[in-house]
Amino acid sequence: MSSTGFEGRSVVVTGAGSGIGRASALRFAEEGANVLVADLNPETAHQTVEAVRTAGGVARAVVGDLSEQRVVDEIVATATGAYGGLDVLVNNAGIMDRMSAVADTEDAEWERVIRVNLTAPFMLTRAALPHMLDRGRGAIVFTASEASLRGSAAGAAYTAAKHGIAGLTKSLAVMYRNKGIRANAIAPGATSTNIRVDAEATAHGPSVIGPYVGLAGRVADAAAEQAAAILFLASDAAGNINGTVLPVDNGWSAI
Template sequence: MSLSCTLASERSESTVENTSVVVTGAGSGIGRATALRFASQGANVVVADVNAETAKAVADEIGNAVPVVGDLSDPAVVDQVVTTAVETFGGIDVLVNNAGIMDRMSAAADVTDTEWERVLRVNLTAPFLLTRAVLPHMLAKGKGAIVYTASEAALRGSASGTAYTVSKHGIVGLTKSVAIMYREAGIRANAIAPGGTMTGITLDVDPGAVGPQIVGGYAKNVGRVSTPDEQAAAIVFLASDAASNINGVILPVDNGWSAV
């Protein structure tokens, strides 16, 4: 093998070893699978979750990890996550903005102020706050990778209710804005758009309401439901050196749902 081929091969390896990684929503589902996958490849992980029991359980399972508990829509919790990563692992190389909640599948006329404000706060404002908080640390290093969990609902209007759909479309805009604003500083931002995935998220819906009836009519297009680990594999790839020239991408991980 020529030297050039050898170097190209080395660059293509999915390397996250010895990196400092923050994963939000890491107590269960996609977040848990992502935290475990990073750790299995030698990364140091901050396990951030609103549930103290599951956050601690995942951190204990990993070993070389530290849990941070709290609602990331609270700026004080965001500061705690960042401070913990910097003080424990010396900085932040990767941020995975995965935490999120579902809406009630409500159509626009039926969305309450409470539902709208809560879903947008958790799904869009919290990732923005955490992004803003980690960027100075990545800029100081001259590199970094941010991966967001968007959704199939970020690609279409028929996968969820109004509040959730808007929040995930906002994640697409945030991803692309960060990607273009900071690419010359060595920071990449990408997102996955999961289709149906086996997670612990529960739905609190009124099946007789307009929104659930409309959205339910498109459920036949979902196809095979993925495992959390299939989503995690895409996240770790996008965060790794193997994706060093991938920036501003919204990657569907949906078994072709977005192609229907």
């Protein structure tokens, strides 16, 4: 068995087609886990699966919008059917907003960011929990954000969604800590990923936030730093860590 205890365990990683999600899926597979790659983009999802298999690991993909119940059901059914259960859920998928201030946030921006970043992980967690509870154990790790800790790292929609993720993490920890379920989150600072920020620099939100974002400092590596933190929180080594939002931000949150 691997030193992290993932050998033969069933792991679902969302947003696993790229960035932190792909790096995490590869790392879990390296540790002997059976990985379910969930992503909206079929091409990148299957690229991750092929990368895992080329390295000798086990993976398969489910493609679709995570805020649709049928996709959530397919993810859980595929993981439990193929791998015999569900041990770890990494709710990583997310999108950025346009750094919009409240007065400039349109309904479409708000609803899409909340749906993808908060509602989708809630739905998948809700679907995964019965399987973890049946086993009497499970680890759930969310990708929160520096924006879950402060109001100066993103726009109104993204900040609200990631604060929601922090609250969801803590609620899960309290509700299920005596059932063998742990819930934690990482709060990445600046990280090298392909997440897009479609912001107008002269708009009110970006012009206010810009100087604060400039305090982020060094850009983290998705695999060596963010994925490593996710694996730690999901591992047996973190068995008494529950309800934590862990900044992985080179001290940005300490400023």
